[in-house]
Amino acid sequence: MRFMMIVKASKDSEAGTMPKEQMEQMFAEMKKYNDELKETGVLVAVGGLHPSSNGIRILYPVPGEPPTIEEGPFTEIKELVAGYWFIDVNSREEAIEWAMRAPDPHGLGEGQIELRQVFE
Incomplete structure (x- = not known):
């Protein structure tokens, strides 16, 4: 069974700020x-994402219309x-x-991990 452990963002991760020693x-x-x-042998892939300021969303607001x-x-x-x-x-x-064994992903007591099963 494959699962995605999703690290939720925080204000610091979005701003790209954290004291050096904590980092x-x-x-x-x-x-x-x-x-x-x-x-x-459990790990399939791992990665961190840039802040959403570098992100792009593709929206589908009207069925049949271009995004x-x-x-x-x-x-x-x-x-x-x-x-x-x-x-x-x-x-x-x-x-x-x-997931319970993972360290706090933000190191400040603000971490949150969402666990979701992947369709196979």
């Missing part, structure tokens, strides 16, 4: 976690994605266990 610690914790995912383009930044930070892991596990429970 170094967070990256060290993430590297350790990612290495563990790789070593166990429109909306340039970032996007305002609803709590709805934005800052990064992700794709994992391949044996059960929903195992996916939850891995």
Whole structure:
């Protein structure tokens, strides 16, 4: 079963700001976690995303009409994605266990991970 662990954005991730010492610690914790995912064969892919100020949305407001383009930044930070892991596990429970072991993705007590199963 494949799952996407979606790291929700924060004000800091959208602004690209974080104190250097917190960044170094967070990256060290993430590297350790990612290495563990790789070593166990669970990790399919991992990545972080640029802030939504660099993003583009393709909108389909009217059925049958051409889509429109909306340039970032996007305002609803709590709805934005800052990064992700794709994992391949044996059960929903195992996916939850891995998600619970992830370090706080923002390192400030603001982290949030959404876990979604991928259609296969």
